[in-house]
Amino acid sequence: MTRGGQGLARVAVVVRAGAAPLWWLGVSATGTGLLVPGLTGRRIGVLAGAALFIVAAAAVACLRRGRYRALARAAVRAGRHDVLQDRAVTARNWRRGHRWWLLLAFLAALGSAFAAPAAGGLLLAGCGVGLWLKAAWIGRLERVGEHLLWVRVDWLGRTAGHPAGKTVRAYRTTGIAAGDAAPGGSRRRTPALV
Incomplete structure (x- = not known):
């Protein structure tokens, strides 16, 4: 960063980053858990x-x-x-920083199938949908x-942590067209060329 600039990550993208892994790990754990009578x-x-x-x-x-x-009001x-x-x-940074937690959650969901089949997997999938x-x-x-809404990367920490955590003191804003993600963190749809 030159002249005092900061690296900024989109708040919605950080939140959304865990949704797909939790959903797919939850679906996998649910399917596997159904094989066990429990x-x-x-x-x-x-x-x-x-x-x-x-x-x-x-x-x-x-x-x-x-x-x-x-945080959004004070941005x-x-x-x-x-x-x-x-x-x-x-x-990628969020998933890399949380890979061991995701693995432990998946293993816990699989293990819970011996008590209540599919319950742990559906809990994981529900967390993904919530994100x-x-x-x-x-x-x-x-x-x-x-x-x-953007958050400073250094405030997220080494594990690309929580965008509303204690270390985050303020958000920054840009125009609605900035960056490569649409509002909500989804991939920005580019208009088709004629």
């Missing part, structure tokens, strides 16, 4: 898992919304020397404010 039986395991899926999705989607709103304009991190780099919902909510905040 202590409770498959039917009870699936019903318990469905309840856990709904609770986890709702809890993850709603967690810390007040903090996100407060300042990004400087001209700030460097905007690509969507793929942000997602997608939270990223979509952040996208609505961005559209209403007509600016994109």
Whole structure:
């Protein structure tokens, strides 16, 4: 970074980065867990898992919304020397920093199948859906404010941690067209050339 510029990562992309791994690991653990009869039986395991899926999705989607709103209200304009991190780099950094936690969560979901088949996998998948919902909510905040929310990379830490954690003191903003990710952190759709 030159002249005091900071590396910035999109808030919605950091939130969304864990959604796909949690979803697919959860689906895999659910499918594998259904092969084991378990202590409770498959039917009870699936019903318990469905309840856990709904609770986890709702809890993850709603967690810390007040903090996100407060940081968004206090956001300042990004400087001209700030460097905007690509969507793929942000997602890769998050996944690399959390790979061992993802592996442990997957193994725990598989192990729980011996007690309640599919329940642990559905819980993981619900967390993934909750992150997608939270990223979509952040996208609505961005559209209403007509600016994109960014967080300093150094505040995320070595593991590309939580974008609303204690180390994050403020967000920065850019225009709605900045970067390679749309509001909400999804891949920006480029118009087809005629």
